[in-house]
Amino acid sequence: MLLDLDISKTMRSGNREFRLDLSYSASNDRLVILGPSGSGKSLLLQMIAGLLKPDSGYLKLAGRTLFDQKQGVNLTPQQRQVAFLFQNYALFPHLSVRQNVAFSLRRGLFNPSTKVASKAVDYWLDNFGLEPVQHQRPHELSGGQRQRTALARALVTEPRALLLDEPFSALDPDLRIHMRKELRELQERLAVPLILITHDVEDVKVFSNETLCLKDGQIDQERQQLLRAAIA
Amino acid sequence: MLLDLDISKTMRSGNREFRLDLSYSASNDRLVILGPSGSGKSLLLQMIAGLLKPDSGYLKLAGRTLFDQKQGVNLTPQQRQVAFLFQNYALFPHLSVRQNVAFSLRRGLFNPSTKVASKAVDYWLDNFGLEPVQHQRPHELSGGQRQRTALARALVTEPRALLLDEPFSALDPDLRIHMRKELRELQERLAVPLILITHDVEDVKVFSNETLCLKDGQIDQERQQLLRAAIA
Amino acid sequence: MESVWIALSLSLKVAGWATALNIVLGIGVGFFLARTRFFGRDLLDTLLTLPMVMPPTVLGYYLLVLVGRKSAFGAWLYDSFGINLIFTWQGAVIAATVVAFPLVFKPARAAFEAVDSELEQAARVLGVSELAIFFRITLPLAWRGILAGVLLAFARALGEFGATLMVAGSIPGKTQTLSIAVYEAVQAGKDDTANMLVVITSMVCVVVLLTASRLAPGRINERAR
Amino acid sequence: MESVWIALSLSLKVAGWATALNIVLGIGVGFFLARTRFFGRDLLDTLLTLPMVMPPTVLGYYLLVLVGRKSAFGAWLYDSFGINLIFTWQGAVIAATVVAFPLVFKPARAAFEAVDSELEQAARVLGVSELAIFFRITLPLAWRGILAGVLLAFARALGEFGATLMVAGSIPGKTQTLSIAVYEAVQAGKDDTANMLVVITSMVCVVVLLTASRLAPGRINERAR
Amino acid sequence: AEVTVSAAASLTNAFKEIAENFEAAYPEHKVLLNFAGSGALLQQIAKGAPVDVFASADQVTMDKAQEQGLLADGSRQDFVQNTVVVITPANSQLELNELIDLQQDALQRLAVSNPESVPVGRYSKQALVTHNLWDALTDKIINTQNVRQSLDYVARDEVDAGFVYATDAAVMADKVKVQFTVPLETVVSYPIAVTKEGSRNELSQQFIDYTFNGESQAVLSKYGFSQP
């Protein structure tokens, strides 16, 4: 079972409340999450990664319990060992592209040096066309270069799962095609679950053997059935 | 003439150099800029808005000279009076959605109050579905909500031109359709030039009576001709 | 006891004025150093830090030399306006301002440098004047860092006595601030008085600092834009 | 002249140690106050600022009371380890550390609070330990703000004499720092000596501060992520 | 009218009381007192501080004032005397009767104010030099910046003995023990004078005269001073 969850979470800001209330279990190893802007997709992904704590319920990924309120289980993000792509990248501004990508490979209290040698880093930089900008800092990058750097940084580890929040939104169509292919290959090679948020129908076609549609923090049953019918 | 320019600009970071060298004149009032990631689209738009100074050449928008190195003309961003959407939004983190949108309407040394009353602000908040989140700060927004806030902030002024850097990239398909329509109506109502960067073919269909294709800081002649043929 | 209140209000007046002056000067100089680039900028920054490194009494001595009636400046002040700063509370304000100045401008500079310049760019395209950008974007975003310096400066101005004593003297009811009174009480062997005065000063300081940090806007989570 | 060099090296030793201690303590306390939430946090912050508000001589007197042979703590130190801090350069370090401590922790707290917590989150998901996150993300991003405080603290420690004088005495060649020498020269009316010493102190301070701000990493433009 | 009096720190307690009496006797007048070390007071006057009366703790400082032409001619007078004593902590086992006793091994630390800048230090050094003890005692000497610092050290048992004025010892009579009075060649007399600036103010001389009257001298004696 890829994902098995039953969680609720309320976000408050002033008088406004946003309530996420989900019970879902996915059986495929690739899940695409769809839904209008503000429906809770990113919040859900953050909870899976351990960046946000659900108010109650439980959350299992690939058979491992990540969170269970009743049992008092709540793994730290470090323990969850997932690759996570932030919707707005969260690149480290004081490190170059190369250092950002190599970040998780270097253990200990120091950051990788600007010239850190690593096959994995070279591979992803090259593959994502970042080789020419590898010594630039994030603020010297174009939007798409930033997104690719963030993706490379997430993928360079050998994670237990891939959680990607709109990974191709800032890329041109050609790059998207190339990177979708790369990502699919990686997922199949590592044989780990992939959960992907997107607004792009192409992504749905390439990745999904299963989709989850959200709306206002809940499952959009109507659309869910429609899609299931379409696939079947 | 919508846009008439002949500029060059070199960006340096360490040993790497990126050179933008463009001579182009557009005659239609809607221009879509296309091109692979890192081809210089955002840099060009920033130069039109006055956020980046070309090394040499000149730049005219809607008949007005914004920059001319020989004549020593270089209007400030304030004087250019354009609506500009930053690729990464650049929302003011200390102001609520409503205050962000109302920002340019309030002159003087103080920011608009949290309850600032304004028809124009109400209109755009409502139209972009931001009314429920209007009192939230940018860090409490979803990605698409942020993008819509940034767009509303840019459009609320009555600008002399609309410069938008991938305005719909973080939105779901339904919202994109709605907002494209809104934007087109606004552009026709104000009768000002619109320059738009996008990776979405739909945008090209809806907006473009003219496209500019960039590649490595230059005009992509090949593709340019291909597209011209397709339109004709 | 009454004399304590007089000293207290004098202290607050002096520290208040010195802090107000330093808010203007320190923020101004800090912003200038953060946003302009010129040869010798870091040297200037360091030179402006020097009031910190001088023993206050010595600093006070130099101020005395500078604004005393025997100096060109002091003489001019006196001849033109009849102003004599020595032995006045205004003199104490000058001493406290000079002593506390580095505490404001240095953290202010660092705070200004940490402000994301893209946000200022965004405000520029929105047609807002440079002055308005400073007050509406830059200052609010730098404010937490600046406040740390301002509060330190207030505390320092309240506690300052070395330079003040030299310039303003220690005239009860006129220029004797609380901390000078503390010093004097210690000198005169009146430990109880000294302890009491220290407790009062500390309490006043705590109240002022707490109020200031409450009134100031909270942490802006810039987490995501 | 030789005595000047002795005083100078002593001053640098004392200020250097005090700064080193304050880097550890100030950054630690600043980080703690920035990242934990508890009742009375702001009160604690304010109380820790109080060394600023006390006239250094008075602070020195309290330190004397605290670590002197007659105090419980001082007696314990002496009986257990044979350590007597009074009249030693280590005593001077303690005095200078206490006096300069608020200058480090307060700007450090503000700088830590300005660090985008999402970046720490990003490092967490990348599997890096909390300690490593502190050293690899938080500290580098807060560093400019912290540095401002550290440099102020160094200058203050170098210039401090009121509290030092009380705790360490003024034993030429042993505990007489440069600024105490300056003070004595001024008191003795030896203006020339005083001026020379002030120039030396200032030059040393300028050199140290300039070097420190050169060595420190430059402004990180967080403009766009 | 007002009269501004700059007085040496050691006169703080006494002068406050005298000023109160003066104001009580002449309610129409007001005395502004300014206390600091004698050296600092001189510098203030030299740089143009509006001071009418200057009372110094020693002759040297007053001499400097006179040399710099800061005093009104002929107004200088000695108005009170002090003595220098050697004190020990109240519970000290030491028994000291004369300067030579300071050499004993049981006495490790001796607080002496800085002879360069502090009057009491100058007197202490003079006495030790005269008795050929200065060099021998150098290693034991803890240099202090003012009398009060010496007093604190003794009171808190940080030094074994110290040189202070009798008036200072009186302030902490419960914590320190006066061992003996230091024999001096010169009398420790405090001079008082009208400044140049103060010569225009009638009150200046009036205040100085007041310090000589019986009531004021009684106040001074109360704080340990003796008659000139």
Ligand SMILES: Nc1ncnc2c1ncn2[C@@H]1O[C@H](COP(=O)(O)OP(=O)(O)OP(=O)(O)O)[C@@H](O)[C@H]1O
């Ligand atoms: N820190 C917060 N405080 C309060 N409300 C929040 C916070 N973060 C998110 N929200 C609200 O939760 C809702 C869901 O946010 P989420 O980021 O999950 O949306 P999303 O589905 O990812 O949308 P998008 O496609 O626009 O990125 C939004 O309405 C948002 O305003």
Ligand SMILES: Nc1ncnc2c1ncn2[C@@H]1O[C@H](COP(=O)(O)OP(=O)(O)OP(=O)(O)O)[C@@H](O)[C@H]1O
């Ligand atoms: N401050 C800078 N310093 C150095 N190089 C820069 C800087 N800013 C941008 N560049 C480089 O200029 C090139 C063009 O950048 P630009 O942002 O215009 O790309 P773009 O066409 O908008 O791409 P995208 O679709 O990915 O946003 C990129 O290769 C980028 O690395």
Ligand code: MOO
């Ligand atoms: O009264 Mo004095 O001048 O401090 O010895």
Ligand SMILES: [Mg+2]
């Ligand atoms: Mg999202």
Ligand SMILES: [Mg+2]
């Ligand atoms: Mg771009």
